[in-house]
Amino acid sequence: MRKFLFSLSAPVGAFVLTLVISSIALWAFGSNPFAAYGDMLGHASKLETQVDILNRATPLYISAVAAAIGFRMNLFNIGVEGQYLFAFLIAAQVGSLVSLPAVLHIPLIMIVAMATGAFYAGIAGVLKVTRGVNEVISTIMLNSIAVAGLIAWLQQRWQAEQEEFTSTTLGTNPIDESGLIPHINGIVEIFTREIGQGKELTGVLLVAICVGVAYHLLLTRMRFGFDLRASGLNPFAARAGGVPPKRMIVAAMVLSGAVAGLIGLVELSEKGKFPPNAIQGLGFAGIAVALLGRNHPGGMVFSALLFAFLDVSAGILQNTEAATKEIVNIMQGIVLLAAVVAYGISKRFQEREEARETAEALRAEQGVMA
Amino acid sequence: MAPAIELTGITKRFPGVVANDNINLTVEKGEIHAICGENGAGKSTLMKILYGMQPPDEGTMKVHGDVVEFGSPTDAIDRGIGMVHQHFMLADQLTVLENVILGAEPTAAGGVIKFSEAEAHLARVAEDYGLTIDPDDMVETLEVGERQRVEIIKVLYRGAEILILDEPTAVLVPQEVEALFENMRELKEGGATIIFIDHKLDEVLEISDSITVLRHGKTVASMPNDGVTAHDLAELMVGSELPTPETAESTVTERVGLDISAVTVVDDDRRPVIENISLRIHEGEILGIAGVEGNGQSELVDAIIGTAAVTAGSISLQGLDITNLSVRKRREAGIGYVPEDRHHEGLMLDAPLWENAALGHQTQAPYGSRWLMNRSGMRSQTETIKDEFDVRTPNIDVSAHALSGGNQQKLIIGRELTADPSLLIAAHPTRGIDVGAQAAVWEQIRDARAAGLATLLISADLDELIGLSDSIVVMLRGRLVARLQPDEVTPRDLGAYMTGAATQETAEVH
Numbered sequence: 001m002r003k004f005l006f007s008l009s010a011p012v013g014a015f016v017l018t019l020v021i022s023s024i025a026l027w028a029f030g031s032n033p034f035a036a037y038g039d040m041l042g043h044a045s046k047l048e049t050q051v052d053i054l055n056r057a058t059p060l061y062i063s064a065v066a067a068a069i070g071f072r073m074n075l076f077n078i079g080v081e082g083q084y085l086f087a088f089l090i091a092a093q094v095g096s097l098v099s100l101p102a103v104l105h106i107p108l109i110m111i112v113a114m115a116t117g118a119f120y121a122g123i124a125g126v127l128k129v130t131r132g133v134n135e136v137i138s139t140i141m142l143n144s145i146a147v148a149g150l151i152a153w154l155q156q157r158w159q160a161e162q163e164e165f166t167s168t169t170l171g172t173n174p175i176d177e178s179g180l181i182p183h184i185n186g187i188v189e190i191f192t193r194e195i196g197q198g199k200e201l202t203g204v205l206l207v208a209i210c211v212g213v214a215y216h217l218l219l220t221r222m223r224f225g226f227d228l229r230a231s232g233l234n235p236f237a238a239r240a241g242g243v244p245p246k247r248m249i250v251a252a253m254v255l256s257g258a259v260a261g262l263i264g265l266v267e268l269s270e271k272g273k274f275p276p277n278a279i280q281g282l283g284f285a286g287i288a289v290a291l292l293g294r295n296h297p298g299g300m301v302f303s304a305l306l307f308a309f310l311d312v313s314a315g316i317l318q319n320t321e322a323a324t325k326e327i328v329n330i331m332q333g334i335v336l337l338a339a340v341v342a343y344g345i346s347k348r349f350q351e352r353e354e355a356r357e358t359a360e361a362l363r364a365e366q367g368v369m370a
Numbered sequence: 371m372a373p374a375i376e377l378t379g380i381t382k383r384f385p386g387v388v389a390n391d392n393i394n395l396t397v398e399k400g401e402i403h404a405i406c407g408e409n410g411a412g413k414s415t416l417m418k419i420l421y422g423m424q425p426p427d428e429g430t431m432k433v434h435g436d437v438v439e440f441g442s443p444t445d446a447i448d449r450g451i452g453m454v455h456q457h458f459m460l461a462d463q464l465t466v467l468e469n470v471i472l473g474a475e476p477t478a479a480g481g482v483i484k485f486s487e488a489e490a491h492l493a494r495v496a497e498d499y500g501l502t503i504d505p506d507d508m509v510e511t512l513e514v515g516e517r518q519r520v521e522i523i524k525v526l527y528r529g530a531e532i533l534i535l536d537e538p539t540a541v542l543v544p545q546e547v548e549a550l551f552e553n554m555r556e557l558k559e560g561g562a563t564i565i566f567i568d569h570k571l572d573e574v575l576e577i578s579d580s581i582t583v584l585r586h587g588k589t590v591a592s593m594p595n596d597g598v599t600a601h602d603l604a605e606l607m608v609g610s611e612l613p614t615p616e617t618a619e620s621t622v623t624e625r626v627g628l629d630i631s632a633v634t635v636v637d638d639d640r641r642p643v644i645e646n647i648s649l650r651i652h653e654g655e656i657l658g659i660a661g662v663e664g665n666g667q668s669e670l671v672d673a674i675i676g677t678a679a680v681t682a683g684s685i686s687l688q689g690l691d692i693t694n695l696s697v698r699k700r701r702e703a704g705i706g707y708v709p710e711d712r713h714h715e716g717l718m719l720d721a722p723l724w725e726n727a728a729l730g731h732q733t734q735a736p737y738g739s740r741w742l743m744n745r746s747g748m749r750s751q752t753e754t755i756k757d758e759f760d761v762r763t764p765n766i767d768v769s770a771h772a773l774s775g776g777n778q779q780k781l782i783i784g785r786e787l788t789a790d791p792s793l794l795i796a797a798h799p800t801r802g803i804d805v806g807a808q809a810a811v812w813e814q815i816r817d818a819r820a821a822g823l824a825t826l827l828i829s830a831d832l833d834e835l836i837g838l839s840d841s842i843v844v845m846l847r848g849r850l851v852a853r854l855q856p857d858e859v860t861p862r863d864l865g866a867y868m869t870g871a872a873t874q875e876t877a878e879v880h
Contacts, residue, residue, distance in 0.1 A: 233719075
């Protein structure tokens with residue numbers, strides 16, 4: 001129980017610190033912090049807003065898991081951004097070329113997306129083990145190659161193949177309905193009132209839950225997960241313990257990229273194609289979410305929801321003019337910094353506590369023996 | 371005249387270890403003072419304290435008679451103390467002059483560097499101390515010995531009169547060592563005081579005026595270099611005050627456990643770090659390897675467990691050729707490994723004990739299998755290790771860093787021995803642990819030997835080596851130079867072979 005309370009101290013501390021600093025920032029911008037918080041919370045209490053939050057949290061969570069797989073072994077896959085956009089484009093194109101029943105069409109698109117992401121991330125992994133290229137550098141470059149190069153080029157090529165194109169046919173060809181993951185309003189509405197305003201809760205939420213569960217099982221039940229964590233905790237001990245370092249690097253990158261490939265599914269299912277202005281930045285946001293959630297499958301659920309809540313709140317702040325919408329970015333930054341500081345302090349505290357408890361328990365035991 | 375350096379009662383504790391225990395050191399002005407001791411004796415910690423990189427917990431430091439307290443190396447440099455690190459810190463793409471003035475550039479108004487003034491200063495320093503160097507050479511074109519000279523000049527340029535040289539000969543070939551010693555003598559002529567860290571005894575005897583020996587964090591002797599022999603120093607460094615670990619009657623069998631045949635391993639520069647090593651360890655035999663650290667012992671271990679590639683020769687375990695197998699395959703084939711540094715290669719300090727127990731055996735029952743981990747198996751096996759090997763811990767959920775060094779070591783030895791290996795590699799198994807835990811470790815190694823385990827024992831503690839081993843080989847500069855019988859040999863003899871003072875005609879396999 002005490003241990004549990006202890007582990008809560010860091011997130012609670014970070015939260016309080018964030019509120020304090022954000023309030024000062026809001027006040028300095030000439031807004032009333034309490035009015036702004038009130039608007040944000042009031043807005044979030046509406047069912048439709050909650051759907052928005054979940055729709056935003058879903059890709060953020062998948063992105064965070066993708067980044068966390070690398071982080072667990074001190075591998076910084078900054079390339080989730082490029083991996084998911086590239087995977088999104090390829091999956092959308094492949095999906096538009098076939099017509100299949102939904103039970104085959106959806107898995108096909110998912111597999112193509114994962115394979116593309118895995119392949120693209122794998123390049124960075126192979127470069128690292130064969131040529132010693134730092135994965136941070138290579139994935140950043142691969143991001144640019146994907147976004148400014150491959151995607152721009154392929155999109156244009158595939159566009160030209162369309163018989164006629166107007167502003168509505170921009171992007172890849174539309175995918176048949178059978179390839180799109182349906183919304184799950186029906187499931188939610190069993191428990192709530194009807195969702196209004198034409199909002200649809202993405203079915204990819206279920207995929208994200210599966211990804212989270214799979215990630216949890218990987219870390220706690222799978223031998224590969226043990227090797228992955230061992231490599232992160234002490235790469236030298238892991239190597240002496242039989243974990244092949246190079247193979248692990250490639251495997252972790254590939255797995256991270258495969259998960260990254262799923263991020264685009266949300267938008268793909270919503271729009272039915274790769275749109276010309278596909279949402280960018282989810283890969284980078286995922287890094288922040290993973291950092292805040294401590295790479296923990298459960299922790300990242302909370303941090304993804306928090307980030308999504310803040311993102312969605314930007315709109316309402318704009319509307320009510322309670323504060324400028326940029327404040328949510330400031331708050332996201334502050335919460336991250338506060339979390340890093342709070343976790344750092346709590347870790348040191350916890351280690352000392354543990355050493356003390358161990359020493360004490362032993363003294364007590366020896367006392368009994370004597 | 372007050373001594374250049376006077377340290378009294380310096381004590382420095384790290385969690386679980388006392389790195390420096392009431393150390394006293396007096397270095398007279400203008401002398402070359404060698405500090406020797408085995409790795410882990412506390413030399414580096416002492417030098418870090420003297421150079422202001424770490425504050426001591428207790429004790430006082432005097433420089434030229436004034437009591438000083440250093441908050442950082444900058445304070446030490448202000449007092450005229452400079453350090454030449456073992457690993458050079460030079461920018462390859464800059465010239466010698468640029469490297470020397472880096473961070474201490476004489477500047478005119480507007481931040482313009484006054485190169486001519488710097489060059490004049492450098493020339494003056496070089497002349498004063500008799501060091502020759504061309505200030506316009508690119509550092510990348512220099513040999514290792516010349517780079518070291520640049521490092522020394524860098525320190526002198528900043529006004530240091532007391533130089534700390536941290537194992538300066540470790541990176542040098544013999545001719546370069548000669549040149550370095552020549553430079554050191556000239557530095558002394560020029561009025562510098564030199565503190566010289568080394569554990570190669572012949573070098574210490576050749577160059578130093580005085581010698582201080584450290585062992586287990588304590589000063590064991592401090593004397594002028596006058597009639598001292600390498601034998602004396604070896605004995606002082608190694609000590610002989612510990613309870614002798616005796617092995618009972620021989621359990622050596624005819625069956626070969628490990629067979630190493632003509633193995634050579636090269637480093638990144640393709641220079642051999644071990645050369646043409648042949649060894650056989652029988653089941654039930656403990657083979658001890660003696661040698662001053664850095665003579666190829668770690669590389670031999672790396673070659674056996676598979677973390678270093680074997681360039682030539684072959685290794686087989688109970689008849690199975692393992693020369694080209696992965697580390698995991700070798701571990702599965704029955705190699706147990708107690709690494710020389712348990713924090714570096716042995717444990718995941720932030721993970722609980724029951725996960726640490728599985729490390730190295732995660733693919734095998736009861737810990738796990740090819741695909742899955744068995745959490746209850748991991749936990750129950752850890753409980754077994756905790757009970758059988760007397761790991762003192764309140765429970766198996768505490769992180770490894772919470773345990774004392776001795777208990778960490780018992781956990782490692784327990785996890786290796788309960789996995790029922792056919793070969794145990796034990797590198798310094800009792801280093802840095804208390805006497806009680808030490809006796810327990812010896813007991814466990816002896817029991818495993820009686821059960822038919824082949825054991826390779828590497829230790830800097832010569833009494834431990836002589837007491838436990840069935841036979842002993844000595845490594846020097848990557849080669850086997852002697853094979854000895856433990857019941858006929860004293861630490862003194864061993865020391866002579868280790869430093870090359872004595873030689874044996876052949877040290878072949880038997």
